[in-house]
Amino acid sequence: MPAQSSPAGFPRAARLLTGGDYRYVFQDARRVRGRHLTLLYRPRSEDGPARLGLAIGKRHVRRAVRRNRIKRIAREAFRHRRTELPPVDVIILARGGAGDVQAEALRREIDHLLDRIR
Numbered sequence: 001m002p003a004q005s006s007p008a009g010f011p012r013a014a015r016l017l018t019g020g021d022y023r024y025v026f027q028d029a030r031r032v033r034g035r036h037l038t039l040l041y042r043p044r045s046e047d048g049p050a051r052l053g054l055a056i057g058k059r060h061v062r063r064a065v066r067r068n069r070i071k072r073i074a075r076e077a078f079r080h081r082r083t084e085l086p087p088v089d090v091i092i093l094a095r096g097g098a099g100d101v102q103a104e105a106l107r108r109e110i111d112h113l114l115d116r117i118r
Helices: 019-027 064-084 103-115
Strands: 030-033 037-043 051-055 088-094
Touching: 019 037, 019 051, 019 088, 037 103, 051 064, 064 088, 064 103, 088 103
Parallel strands: 051 088
Antiparallel strands: 030 037, 037 088
């Protein structure tokens, strides 16, 4: 029997999992830009939880350790906020210099970007 996730968890239903999911967002994405991150989102017609996808490219953040840190911070921020968000698919992209930013600054930027998609 699988363990039940809490409302602040990050279950499979809250993730973009396939290439088709990502293509759906990229086809007609609305863009919100921050200093170090860009958030692409597309509202979904059916009800359901907000879903997150990450595209932290090697082109902008060379070191794998830094890319993974950005992903952890983004997942954590989304996990705490996902119940407040409308049914939307979100992709977070890194911009140049994102790997050098402090964790708290990244978290504040992600929170600010998520506030702007309401």
